[in-house]
Amino acid sequence: MVTLKDIAVKAGVSKTTVSNVLNGNLAKVSPCKAKLIQELIAEYGYVPNQTARSLSNKSSRIISLIVYADRDKNVLSDPYIALFAGELLRQLQKRGYFGMIRATNEYADILQNLNAWNAQGVIFFGTLDKDIREMQDRTGIPFVFTDSYSSVRRINNVGIDDYRGGMIAAEHLAQRGHRRLALFAPGLESGSDLDKQRIAGFRHALGRYGASLPEDHVMLADPCRADEMARSLASLPGVTGAFVTADIAAIELMRALKRLGISVPKDISIVGFDDIPLARLVTPGLTTIRQDITQKARVAAEILERRLDDPSRPNESAILDVTLVQRESVGWVQS
Amino acid sequence: MVTLKDIAVKAGVSKTTVSNVLNGNLAKVSPCKAKLIQELIAEYGYVPNQTARSLSNKSSRIISLIVYADRDKNVLSDPYIALFAGELLRQLQKRGYFGMIRATNEYADILQNLNAWNAQGVIFFGTLDKDIREMQDRTGIPFVFTDSYSSVRRINNVGIDDYRGGMIAAEHLAQRGHRRLALFAPGLESGSDLDKQRIAGFRHALGRYGASLPEDHVMLADPCRADEMARSLASLPGVTGAFVTADIAAIELMRALKRLGISVPKDISIVGFDDIPLARLVTPGLTTIRQDITQKARVAAEILERRLDDPSRPNESAILDVTLVQRESVGWVQS
DNA sequence: CTGTTAGCGCATTCAT
DNA sequence: ATGAATGCGCTAACAG
Numbered sequence: 001m002v003t004l005k006d007i008a009v010k011a012g013v014s015k016t017t018v019s020n021v022l023n024g025n026l027a028k029v030s031p032c033k034a035k036l037i038q039e040l041i042a043e044y045g046y047v048p049n050q051t052a053r054s055l056s057n058k059s060s061r062i063i064s065l066i067v068y069a070d071r072d073k074n075v076l077s078d079p080y081i082a083l084f085a086g087e088l089l090r091q092l093q094k095r096g097y098f099g100m101i102r103a104t105n106e107y108a109d110i111l112q113n114l115n116a117w118n119a120q121g122v123i124f125f126g127t128l129d130k131d132i133r134e135m136q137d138r139t140g141i142p143f144v145f146t147d148s149y150s151s152v153r154r155i156n157n158v159g160i161d162d163y164r165g166g167m168i169a170a171e172h173l174a175q176r177g178h179r180r181l182a183l184f185a186p187g188l189e190s191g192s193d194l195d196k197q198r199i200a201g202f203r204h205a206l207g208r209y210g211a212s213l214p215e216d217h218v219m220l221a222d223p224c225r226a227d228e229m230a231r232s233l234a235s236l237p238g239v240t241g242a243f244v245t246a247d248i249a250a251i252e253l254m255r256a257l258k259r260l261g262i263s264v265p266k267d268i269s270i271v272g273f274d275d276i277p278l279a280r281l282v283t284p285g286l287t288t289i290r291q292d293i294t295q296k297a298r299v300a301a302e303i304l305e306r307r308l309d310d311p312s313r314p315n316e317s318a319i320l321d322v323t324l325v326q327r328e329s330v331g332w333v334q335s
Numbered sequence: 336m337v338t339l340k341d342i343a344v345k346a347g348v349s350k351t352t353v354s355n356v357l358n359g360n361l362a363k364v365s366p367c368k369a370k371l372i373q374e375l376i377a378e379y380g381y382v383p384n385q386t387a388r389s390l391s392n393k394s395s396r397i398i399s400l401i402v403y404a405d406r407d408k409n410v411l412s413d414p415y416i417a418l419f420a421g422e423l424l425r426q427l428q429k430r431g432y433f434g435m436i437r438a439t440n441e442y443a444d445i446l447q448n449l450n451a452w453n454a455q456g457v458i459f460f461g462t463l464d465k466d467i468r469e470m471q472d473r474t475g476i477p478f479v480f481t482d483s484y485s486s487v488r489r490i491n492n493v494g495i496d497d498y499r500g501g502m503i504a505a506e507h508l509a510q511r512g513h514r515r516l517a518l519f520a521p522g523l524e525s526g527s528d529l530d531k532q533r534i535a536g537f538r539h540a541l542g543r544y545g546a547s548l549p550e551d552h553v554m555l556a557d558p559c560r561a562d563e564m565a566r567s568l569a570s571l572p573g574v575t576g577a578f579v580t581a582d583i584a585a586i587e588l589m590r591a592l593k594r595l596g597i598s599v600p601k602d603i604s605i606v607g608f609d610d611i612p613l614a615r616l617v618t619p620g621l622t623t624i625r626q627d628i629t630q631k632a633r634v635a636a637e638i639l640e641r642r643l644d645d646p647s648r649p650n651e652s653a654i655l656d657v658t659l660v661q662r663e664s665v666g667w668v669q670s
Numbered sequence: 671c672t673g674t675t676a677g678c679g680c681a682t683t684c685a686t
Numbered sequence: 687a688t689g690a691a692t693g694c695g696c697t698a699a700c701a702g
Contacts, residue, residue: 001450003695014673019697030671045443050451051386051395052695055678059697060386072429074629076411076421077612086411089436094407098452100435101424108380115336116385117433251616258618277412281586283593283618294409338679349689354681365687387679390694394681 002044010044011037022048050098060118063092063304066110067103068126075103079248079276080293081125084146087297088123095305097121107131114139121304127190128155142307144300149193156307157317158300162194165289165322166201169243169271172287172324174209177333178241178269181206181213182233184221184253185245198245198273221249230256233268240333241269247276247288254282254329265331275325285327296320337379345379346372357383385433395453398427398639401445402438403461410438414583414611415628416460419481422632423458430640432456442466449474456639462525463490477642479635484528491642492652493635497529500624500657501536504578504606507622507659509544512668513576513604516541516548517568519556519588520580533580533608556584565591568603575668576604582611582623589617589664600666610660620662631655 004022008015013033020028021037029037040046054060065085067075076082085101092099097120102113110132114122121142124132128148133155136143144156173181183202187195203213219232221244230253233242244250250272254264264270264284272279275290299318306313339357343350348368355363356372364372375381389395400420402410411417420436427434432455437448445467449457456477459467463483468490471478479491508516518537522530538548554567556579565588568577579585585607589599599605599619607614610625634653641648 005695015696016673016698017671020672023697028671033671045446047447047450049390049453049695051389051453052678053697054386055384055390055680055694056696057678057698072425074418074421074425076417076424079414079417082411082414082417082421083409086409086417089411090407090409090438093437098435100433102428103425111380112382115382118384118386255616278613278616281590281613282616339681340679350680351682351689352687355688358681363687368687384679387694388681390678390696391680392682392694 002046004046004048007037007040007044007046010040013037054118058118060120061097062117062119063097063099063121063123064110064113064117064119065089065099065101066113066122066124066126067101068105068124069103071104071106071109073103075101079278080274083276083293084125084297087294088301091298091301095301099123107135111135111139114141121308123300123304127192142304142311144304144307146296146300147194149197154315155317156303156315158296158303158320159318160291160296160320160322162197162322163201163204165273165291166198166203166243166245167205168322168324169198169273169289170202170205170209170211172326172330173241173243173269173271174206174211176269176330179209179211179333180236180238180240181211182217182219182236182239182242183213183245184219184229184233184242184249186221186223186249187245188218188220195245198243202243221246221253223249223252226252226256227259229253230260230262233257234260234262239268241271241330243271243273245273247272247274247279247286250286250288250329251278251282254284254286265329269330271330279325280327284329287327287330288325290323290325292320337381339381339383342372342375342379342381345375348372389453393453393455395455396432397452397454398432398434398456398458399445399448399452399454400424400434400436401448401457401459401461402436403440403459404438406439406441406444408438410436414613415609418611418628419460419632422629423636426633426636430636442470446470446474449476456643458635458639462527477639477646479639479642481631481635482529484532489650490652491638491650493631493638493655494653495626495631495655495657497532497657498536498539500608500626501533501538501578501580502540503657503659504533504608504624505537505540505544505546507661507665508576508578508604508606509541509546511604511665514544514546514668515571515573515575516546517552517554517571517574517577518548518580519554519564519568519577519584521556521558521584522580523553523555530580533578537578556581556588558584558587561587561591562594564588565595565597568592569595569597574603576606576665578606578608580608582607582609582614582621585621585623585664586613586617589619589621600664604665606665614660615662619664622662622665623660625658625660627655 089099147159148157185195272288279286424434482494483492520530607623614621
């Protein structure tokens with residue numbers, strides 16, 4: 001393997017000079033030598049060793065993508081995470097950084113990963129609590145959180161308008177005559193703020209139509225227990241529609257309903273959340289609240305990059321909009 | 336950040352001794368000192384710096400996952416790749432390695448990535464040609480290819496029995512009375528060996544039933560042009576079924592057929608390939624040839640690990656089996 | 671503009 | 687069983 005030193009020798013200059021042209025410090029190098037060195041670099045296919053570089057100046061160009069989940073889970077099997085992580089990888093690569101995906105729910109693990117690789121930044125998916133904030137302070141590298149509702153001001157965050165998403169779902173159902181509704185949320189037991197917002201928004205908008213969502217009509221969504229969900233839903237008298245705050249659960253629910261002989265949207269209407277690619281492909285197509293994952297990833301990368309270029313910049317928070325995507329899973333109620 | 340040296344000072348020993356306990360050379364350290372050192376490591380939360388480690392002994396523990404695709408593509412938006420890569424990440428992590436995903440179709444790019452990080456191994460998704468084999472020789476690190484049909488003996492490869500997959504698809508259709516069939520393959524224009532095998536197997540088994548697949552009934556599958564596919568299929572007189580060698584294209588085709596008012600499986604039967612999670616969720620459920628991606632990833636990781644532990648081991652090739660998954664997209668033909 | 675020097679954190683001889 | 691010394695490939699003062 002050819003090293004910087006090799007190039008220096010071939011060019012008859014010192015390592016410093018080569019290092020300077022490598023890092024764009026052309027002001028410190030005479031044009032002719034610079035040209036010679038660049039030619040040699042190309043000729044020998046020399047590529048700087050990142051591990052050496054990060055040792056010497058702590059600029060590893062590695063960004064940790066931490067997915068807060070069981071360490072032994074294939075996190076990319078979740079289409080939402082895969083899409084988001086893939087887009088992040090792409091954005092980082094474009095900016096000359098290297099994304100390193102890690103699934104874990106142990107803080108020691110995260111810290112270890114960051115230290116081991118001198119990670120320069122972190123993009124975090126999942127629950128944010130005080131431990132992780134403390135970690136941010138201790139490491140001193142920029143963190144970008146996603147979908148965080150932490151009240152702490154000093155964090156970077158990119159999220160979506162979940163409350164409004166809930167409102168849009170409610171309005172759509174209400175405008176089509178639905179008055180008795182149910183709601184399923186996967187984050188119910190973990191007390192996810194995300195779902196709390198969506199639920200609150202949903203309730204709020206419902207109120208304006210004289211519709212309501214009784215407390216016991218709010219249930220846990222679990223894609224692995226779709227049959228239970230379907231039975232619960234069917235047992236609720238007079239309910240004509242449900243808002244499921246994650247597409248993947250909504251889709252499993254629709255299938256379970258079909259198995260029970262209940263037709264969507266004729267008997268029951270369903271609205272999902274996320275607009276994963278799958279939502280378009282099922283039958284009936286899932287009407288859902290769309291969030292733009294590509295944009296989310298781009299904004300996260302941009303925020304991080306600004307922090308990387310200038311660590312003194314204030315933290316920033318971006319809230320992206322959501323939109324209704326109408327497909328076939330919502331019907332009209334005759335009144 | 337606490338370093339190895341810090342620990343050595345606290346323990347009142349040399350760096351060498353700490354290094355030895357770190358690397359499990361307990362034979363060279365007195366038990367009591369070893370214990371002390373381990374306690375200090377835990378107490379201070381010391382974690383060895385990988386970049387330094389890889390500089391000093393070239394053991395970066397980084398494995399490059401190279402996806403041969405446009406550099407500017409979100410490769411994880413493909414559910415098959417996301418699932419596979421995610422599983423690979425998990426397997427590598429479990430073995431103490433770090434997977435680094437990179438999408439590119441430029442060899443210079445790959446080489447650069449490998450050199451920059453002292454990658455210790457490569458798992459390669461996609462076309463394999465002589466350039467990449469040459470790269471393998473030049474770098475001297477183990478490569479594991481996936482789904483390669485290269486005739487070169489000196490490579491590691493993990494693939495599936497594509498030929499048999501084609502046969503199974505044909506048998507299933509033929510046994511249900513289908514005699515006039517069509518086939519769509521995404522790799523047709525790129526001359527993918529994978530698809531060639533599947534097609535050959537399909538043809539072969541068809542012959543045993545007196546059924547045939549005329550040359551002009553073999554067409555290019557493109558999920559983005561499903562409508563064209565559907566029209567082509569509909570224009571073929573007497574054809575009652577089609578084998579589509581990728582689920583994602585099969586699913587888009589089914590939707591396009593529905594838009595044309597053609598019913599699956601009543602008018603046309605469809606068999607896919609891969610069994611991506613989606614196949615179960617669409618309506619009608621897609622009958623398909625299943626490959627076990629989790630197993631594939633595990634085997635790839637195992638092969639690589641063996642090569643890493645003992646570089647002199649001979650190359651090996653694993654061919655995994657495929658199975659038929661019956662759902663609802665294939666019907667009977669009345670004769 | 672250019673070269674010399676030192677050091678990043680670690681593993682590895684080679685002595686002891 | 688332990689430590690001192692050397693080097694991995696690179697960057698960053700510093701001095702010319």
